[in-house]
Amino acid sequence: MSLSITKRSQDYAKWYTDVVQKAELADYGPVKGTMVIRPYGYAIWENIRNIADRMFKATGHVNAYFPLFIPESYMKREAEHVAGFAPECAVVTHGGGKKLTEPLYIRPTSETIIWAMYKRWIKSYRDLPLLINQWANVVRWEMRTRLFLRTTEFLWQEGHTAHADAREAEEEAQRILEIYRQLAEDYLAMPVLVGQKSESQKFAGAVRTYAIEAMMGDKKALQAGTSHFLGQNFAKAFDVTFLNRENQLEYVWATSWGVSTRLIGGIIMAHGDDKGLILPPRVAPYQVVIVPIWKNDSEKSQINELVARLTEALQAQQIRFYYDDSEQNTPGWKFNHWEMRGTPLRIEIGPREATQNKIVIVRRDQLTRQMLPLDAAVEQIAPLLDTFHRDLFQKALQFRTENTVTVENYHQFCQAIEEGRFVQAFWGGDTAAEARIQEETKATIRVIPFEQNQKGTCFYTGKSADKIVVFAKAY
RNA sequence: CGGGGCGUAGCGCAGUCCGGUUCAGCGCGCUUGGUUCGGGACCAAGAGGUCCCCGGUUCAAAUCCGGGCGCCCCGACCA
Known part of the structure; x- marks a missing residue:
């Protein structure tokens, strides 16, 4: 691989x-x-x-x-x-x-x-x-x-x-x-x-x-x-x-x-991004992955002790987690591995954390890193997962908004479709007209939104129209 | 069904033009041992093959010829 x-x-x-x-x-x-x-x-x-x-x-x-x-x-x-x-x-x-x-x-x-x-x-x-x-x-x-x-x-x-x-x-x-x-x-x-x-x-x-x-x-x-x-x-x-x-x-x-x-x-x-998956926390198999970092047995036992307290708290909150304590791979390898697999939060615990009774939390979506005392962290993980969810949603919504345009004529339409966007427009055409558009641009009507009360002119036929539809190229 | 690409170790590939002591190779992965461990570790020793299949040419085929099969990607249909 x-x-x-x-x-x-x-x-x-x-x-x-x-x-x-x-x-x-x-x-x-x-x-x-x-x-x-x-x-x-x-x-x-x-x-x-x-x-x-x-x-x-x-x-x-x-x-x-x-x-x-x-x-x-x-x-x-x-x-x-x-x-x-x-x-x-x-x-x-x-x-x-x-x-x-x-x-x-x-x-x-x-x-x-x-x-x-x-x-x-x-x-x-x-x-x-x-x-x-x-x-x-x-x-x-x-x-x-x-x-x-x-x-x-x-x-x-x-x-x-x-x-x-x-x-x-x-x-x-x-x-x-x-x-x-x-x-x-x-x-x-x-x-x-x-x-x-x-x-x-x-x-x-x-x-x-x-x-x-x-x-x-x-x-x-x-x-x-x-x-x-x-x-x-x-x-x-x-x-x-x-x-x-x-x-x-x-x-x-x-x-x-x-x-x-x-x-x-x-x-x-x-x-997803170039590093791989980013999973929404509410359906992620593991919401949290814990990666220990140790050099010797004394560090290992110290870290395991901290992890035991952490996982007990996670279990109590029914947070799905995985403790990746395998000896086979280095921490760096594990970081990449779990990023590729999209686990929302990664917790790193090494000697530095263990001696201070702290943990490091890294968000998969932003790759930001913060060190927190264990007790505070335990309180914050569940809310952080909710924030993660909201941020993912907002980011996707913003992306869609930025890539949706309203057009008034077929020329603008073709250009917008060419750019791969979602296109909103007044539509008064029939099935045959839709088929022609698909033939010419590959775009189809994806959805006719509910609750429409505006009137306008169809971008394709020029006839008066009472609904706005969304066109796009689709999977 | 059209167009393109590919088929060689688990995965990714080189070798195919121009047949033969560079032809069974490389990287990753795997096994064993040791050293490592804060962003994809290193050393050493190993295991692993129907070169997609069938046929042909030849002293000799991964390599040339004929036929077949399969997969992936791009287009026309669809959650």
């Missing part, structure tokens, strides 16, 4: 894969487009999952698990859904050494099999709402893959809810979007734009798609989570009806929503 990481300015894509591999987040699997999520990367995912799971349960959702295999006939029930997903599905044609009578699709998402089951479970308005989430893997046969951002198989959660009326389903879709915003901003320190997707960008089978959208370190957009109002599309495709209070038969209203291991790619690109 070579020592250094490619600089971001030199080759951003290479920097990204260097970080993923050298920080031991993931490795390539033997099958094209697959990845192995290694323990350090998986620990981040577990933290994300635990946080999201708690938020889902707090809003009344329950977990379940549906099968990986979906009968071909199910996939074909909803017209737009098949059209959208069939081309990127893996299909099993043989089992037990025999050709199957009906091919089995490996789920690219589970709407079809879930709604086939919902038909059996939903009879009355009393069965609603049905708020089920599942943590699962899905497979999409992508043409071009990238670790965490787009792999053939990935991990995610998919929520699938059923409601008695449109308003309630709509509220659900937006409630989840708000949960996703909190997850991204309050836990991953990743500022996101929130809003609706354009017609061409929405989920295959949805009436409306909402999304959170973040800016990465190379100024490209990353769709970090989506929530869909599905209307009655799947209820109709799978004939899922219920008797309402008036004893009338109605189709059920639906939502679905998901975030995936792609979020880890988002963390890497939202915060």
Whole structure:
């Protein structure tokens, strides 16, 4: 393993894969487009999952698990859904050494099999709402893959809810979007734009798609989570009806929503620097790493004594830490190692600290160093982690703000996109116009923000427009 | 599916043009022992190979020829 990481300015894509591999987040699997999520990367995912799971349960959702295999006939029930997903599905044609009578699709998402089951479970308005989430893997046969951002198989959660009326389903879709915003901003320190997707960008089978959208370190957009109002599309495709209070038969209203291991790619690109990862403390596997510095056994025992008092205090506060007391590497090596792996705080304890009953704290994001008495330090670590989170968020937000421009005409638009920025503009165009813009500039509408009340002129068509949209090049 | 790059020790690579005593090599990592330890330590001794695969040419192939496979990067689709 070579020592250094490619600089971001030199080759951003290479920097990204260097970080993923050298920080031991993931490795390539033997099958094209697959990845192995290694323990350090998986620990981040577990933290994300635990946080999201708690938020889902707090809003009344329950977990379940549906099968990986979906009968071909199910996939074909909803017209737009098949059209959208069939081309990127893996299909099993043989089992037990025999050709199957009906091919089995490996789920690219589970709407079809879930709604086939919902038909059996939903009879009355009393069965609603049905708020089920599942943590699962899905497979999409992508043409071009990238670790965490787009792999053939990935991990995610998919929520699938059923409601008695449109308003309630709509509220659900937006409630989840708000949960996703909190997850991204309050836990991953990743500022996101929130809003609706354009017609061409929405989920295959949805009436409306909402999304959170973040800016990465190379100024490209990353769709970090989506929530869909599905209307009655799947209820109709799978004939899922219920008797309402008036004893009338109605189709059920639906939502679905998901975030995936792609979020880890988002963390890497939202915060990382040329030294490697910078992890938001609330999902970092270790929030603190302790590096001892000693020359001989007497120093060692003195330092270990201080570390014992420190780690007891950290444990009491449920701060995740790692004491790197291995004899194999020098302190300098460890500094670089843990910086590459993004641990938010490093504590250095050597003879100088031990004799004074002090410790040195170094922030990963700023690489600033301060020496503090142990007792004071113990009090300050938790608040410092919060400050670290806020600073990471602010830095990313400022970066996005600095790289977002408002334009009034197509010339300005092209220039801004050329510079790789997010572009805000009045939009009165249609899907065809959006497709032309994508053709010419590679940029797409990332999000149509909520709560718009201004009027203006569309930068592209010149027609009057009542909403501002955000364009950007995206992952 | 188009364009580009690559395949030699765990990783990164040299060697390939021009076949042969510089052809099984280097750096990192790994093992053992010792000295080190405040920003990627040093010394010594080791272990480690289907040179991607199949076929061909030749006295002789990592090297030349034919075919195949795989991976990465860049474009068209996507969380």
